[in-house]
Amino acid sequence: xxxxxxxxxxxxxxxxxxxxxxxxxxxxxxxxxxxxxxxxxxxxxxxxxxxxxxxxxxxxxxxxxxxxxxxxxxxxxxxxxxxxxxxxxxxxxxxxxxxxxxxxxxxxxxxxxxxxxxxxxxxxxxxxxxxxxxxxxxxxxxxxxxxxxxxxxxxxxxxxxxxxxxxxxxxxxxxxxxxxxxxxxxxxxxxxxxxxxxxxxxxxxxxxxxxxxxxxxxxxxxxxxxxxxxxxxxxxxxxxxxxxxxxxxxxxxxxxxxxxxxxxxxxxxxxxxxxxxxxxxxxxxxxxxxxxxxxxxxxxxxxxxxxxxxxxxxxxxxxxxxxxxxxxxxxxxxxxxxxxxxxxxxxxxxxxxxxx
Amino acid sequence: xxxxxxxxxxxxxxxxxxxxxxxxxxxxxxxxxxxxxxxxxxxxxxxxxxxxxxxxxxxxxxxxxxxxxxxxxxxxxxxxxxxxxxxxxxxxxxxxxxxxxxxxxxxxxxxxxxxxxxxxxxxxxxxxxxxxxxxxxxxxxxxxxxxxxxxxxxxxxxxxxxxxxxxxxxxxxxxxxxxxxxxxxxxxxxxxxxxxxxxxxxxxxxxxxxxxxxxxxxxxxxxxxxxxxxxxxxxxxxxxxxxxxxxxxxxxxxxxxxxxxxxxxxxxxxxxxxxxxxxxxxxxxxxxxxxxxxxxxxxxxxxxxxxxxxxxxxxxxxxxxxxxxxxxxxxxxxxxxxxxxxxxxxxxxxxxxxxxxxxxxxxxxxxxxxxx
Numbered sequence: 211x212x213x214x215x216x217x218x219x220x221x222x223x224x225x226x227x228x229x230x231x232x233x234x235x236x237x238x239x240x241x242x243x244x245x246x247x248x249x250x251x252x253x254x255x256x257x258x259x260x261x262x263x264x265x266x267x268x269x270x271x272x273x274x275x276x277x278x279x280x281x282x283x284x285x286x287x288x289x290x291x292x293x294x295x296x297x298x299x300x301x302x303x304x305x306x307x308x309x310x311x312x313x314x315x316x317x318x319x320x321x322x323x324x325x326x327x328x329x330x331x332x333x334x335x336x337x338x339x340x341x342x343x344x345x346x347x348x349x350x351x352x353x354x355x356x357x358x359x360x361x362x363x364x365x366x367x368x369x370x371x372x373x374x375x376x377x378x379x380x381x382x383x384x385x386x387x388x389x390x391x392x393x394x395x396x397x398x399x400x401x402x403x404x405x406x407x408x409x410x411x412x413x414x415x416x417x418x419x420x421x422x423x424x425x426x427x428x429x430x431x432x433x434x435x436x437x438x439x440x441x442x443x444x445x446x447x448x449x450x451x452x453x454x455x456x457x458x459x460x461x462x463x464x465x466x467x468x469x470x471x472x473x474x475x476x477x478x479x480x481x482x483x484x485x486x487x488x489x490x491x492x493x494x495x496x497x498x499x500x501x502x503x504x505x506x507x508x509x510x511x512x513x514x515x516x517x518x519x520x521x522x523x524x525x526x527x528x529x530x531x532x533x534x535x536x537x538x539x540x541x542x543x544x545x546x547x548x549x550x551x552x553x554x555x556x557x558x559x560x561x562x563x564x565x566x
Numbered sequence: 567x568x569x570x571x572x573x574x575x576x577x578x579x580x581x582x583x584x585x586x587x588x589x590x591x592x593x594x595x596x597x598x599x600x601x602x603x604x605x606x607x608x609x610x611x612x613x614x615x616x617x618x619x620x621x622x623x624x625x626x627x628x629x630x631x632x633x634x635x636x637x638x639x640x641x642x643x644x645x646x647x648x649x650x651x652x653x654x655x656x657x658x659x660x661x662x663x664x665x666x667x668x669x670x671x672x673x674x675x676x677x678x679x680x681x682x683x684x685x686x687x688x689x690x691x692x693x694x695x696x697x698x699x700x701x702x703x704x705x706x707x708x709x710x711x712x713x714x715x716x717x718x719x720x721x722x723x724x725x726x727x728x729x730x731x732x733x734x735x736x737x738x739x740x741x742x743x744x745x746x747x748x749x750x751x752x753x754x755x756x757x758x759x760x761x762x763x764x765x766x767x768x769x770x771x772x773x774x775x776x777x778x779x780x781x782x783x784x785x786x787x788x789x790x791x792x793x794x795x796x797x798x799x800x801x802x803x804x805x806x807x808x809x810x811x812x813x814x815x816x817x818x819x820x821x822x823x824x825x826x827x828x829x830x831x832x833x834x835x836x837x838x839x840x841x842x843x844x845x846x847x848x849x850x851x852x853x854x855x856x857x858x859x860x861x862x863x864x865x866x867x868x869x870x871x872x873x874x875x876x877x878x879x880x881x882x883x884x885x886x887x888x889x890x891x892x893x894x895x896x897x898x899x900x901x902x903x904x905x906x907x908x909x910x911x912x913x914x915x916x917x918x919x920x921x922x923x924x925x926x927x928x929x930x931x932x933x934x935x936x937x938x
Contacts, residue, residue: 235805238805239804242804242807246800246804251877253875352708353708359659359705363589363591363592366589377877378825378877379877379878380914383791386825387797388797390801390804390823391824394875396874430873518929519861519929519930519933522926523929523930526913526925529918529922530916
């Protein structure tokens with residue numbers, strides 16, 4: 211039995227619930243003979259992947275659902291072996307080049323050239339070209355992106371590329387200018403409620419209005435999260451009535467605890483305590499950016515208006531540092547200490563002003 | 567390169583590739599250097615070399631989409647004709663492996679070959695076909711320093727029978743010894759008249775109907791990058807022709823394709839930050855609203871923008887334009903805003919979190935504007 215997220219994932223463009231205009235566009239593009247390279251971008255859980263797979267289906271028919279997973283070995287210039295998982299059907303191939311780390315350029319070069327130089331052998335295929343889906347395109351290195359540039363033009367006759375990214379900021383301009391950009395915005399709460407109701411109807415039970423509203427609000431535009439939460443709730447209380455408490459993930463509660471610690475007291479001992487908690491979070495593989503953002507957002511809720519901007523400023527500042535450096539904990543801690551000192555200063559000045 | 571080309575040409579003869587499915591940037595790539603839009607100075611110099619059939623080593627540099635690759639390909643084609651083109655020209659770009667070993671082996675062995683005798687042109691035209699080969703190193707700025715270093719001596723030793731043409735975006739990434747061996751040609755961003763004439767030429771050749779507003783939107787969004795505007799035009803025409811019945815292309819379509827954030831969203835964001843946008847100049851009660859809209863309003867707005875999936879860099883650059891060109895904002899505040907933008911751009915280039923930085927810029931602008 212699969213999760214509801216997978217079970218009720220729309221299979222065709224007609225099944226999609228929201229962004230109708232986008233679906234119409236994709237449909238007409240798939241029907242026309244010249245399909246462009248495409249770049250799907252939008253926040254996570256907005257339905258980029260779903261739209262890509264629907265488009266592929268629209269392009270080639272149900273044949274694209276016969277997937278096989280291959281493990282391919284690439285050899286880097288320094289003779290290092292790289293093993294990459296490749297998901298492919300007869301008509302398309304899906305790769306996540308960021309698995310290869312620094313050597314993603316090699317993967318892109320080898321794989322794309324290989325595909326570009328093989329013709330479609332199946333004479334019944336609807337289109338002459340194969341499609342290469344590149345996931346997490348925004349984490350491709352500059353080199354790999356540069357390697358894509360000319361390939362995208364030269365092998366247009368038997369290959370199309372579909373890139374999937376969270377944002378276009380990290381893609382180089384030449385790539386963007388070669389693709390048709392498809393923005394997939396997060397669904398609005400109403401649209402999410404529609405989807406939830408649709409799922410409920412399929413499973414033949416009633417979904418109370420308040421429950422769906424609550425789930426939609428809580429998930430912050432992330433459809434996948436909403437469905438997962440929905441399923442979890444259904445497990446907890448089968449009738450979905452009464453007051454529902456959506457369980458927050460453990461790490462989020464933990465992050466909130468850290469934020470509370472920072473606001474309550476500012477002392478070296480407290481820093482030590484916070485550090486222990488931060489280590490704990492990092493050890494559980496919570497991405498440091500998410501830790502920083504969650505803690506910062508919580509801190510901001512609890513401090514004075516005048517300080518909020520500063521807290522966020524330093525969060526942004528140290529987040530950038532964190533990207534450049536490679537020891538994350540230093541920068542997390544630096545931020546904590548910075549916020550504490552800001553808070554102290556603020557309270558101190560405030561107090562003094564009050565006394566005078 | 568010659569190998570790949572041979573393959574693709576034979577493939578096209580076997581499987582008929584409808585030219586309608588070609589990207590227009592390839593389809594309308596200039597055939598002769600006289601077709602190249604703008605770049606009068608460079609073309610004038612190159613035309614002379616076409617007559618004298620003597621070519622220096624060349625370095626083409628300039629922003630993307632200004633016709634660098636097109637120019638050298640057209641020139642080579644005019645020099646050698648279609649039949650000799652394949653064995654006289656070696657094109658390497660960033661999609662090919664170009665480490666030092668390739669420079670030492672592939673480039674060197676190609677460079678040291680004495681050019682073969684001129685084949686008789688099959689199309690009946692007479693080509694100058696001078697007795698040297700051309701090696702085109704496209705996107706040369708992504709070559710490593712070592713690989714560039716290895717080229718130095720090769721360029722000199724085989725200068726008699728081989729000419730190099732380096733094509734790059736940033737001339738500063740080419741090491742000095744290489745740059746000094748080449749005659750440099752700078753390609754400038756296309757001015758709006760030549761872009762619009764080229765675009766309308768393509769539009770008429772493709773039998774599509776474009777209004778002048780669409781063309782001006784294309785020019786605006788592409789910023790002198792002809793390739794980008796042609797791609798946008800093609801995408802837009804695809805979209806418009808595939809619906810039933812075909813609808814005319816609107817400037818809004820172009821903006822959506824180009825990933826431009828709608829002006830309304832930017833204006834709304836700017837208003838939240840406390841900047842009065844031109845249309846609302848008559849609203850006088852703005853200052854009182856400023857105090858009410860504090861941190862939370864900005865944060866909410868930023869979250870909204872991020873949820874819509876707009877790209878941070880695009881949002882910031884458009885917000886930047888709004889603020890810098892703002893008619894009434896004092897220079898001091900503009901300067902503060904510009905500083906925030908610059909820092910955010912650097913951070914985004916380094917791969918920092920988008921939401922945090924858009925928020926940061928928003929807050930700093932808010933602060934700069936409210937506390938003057």
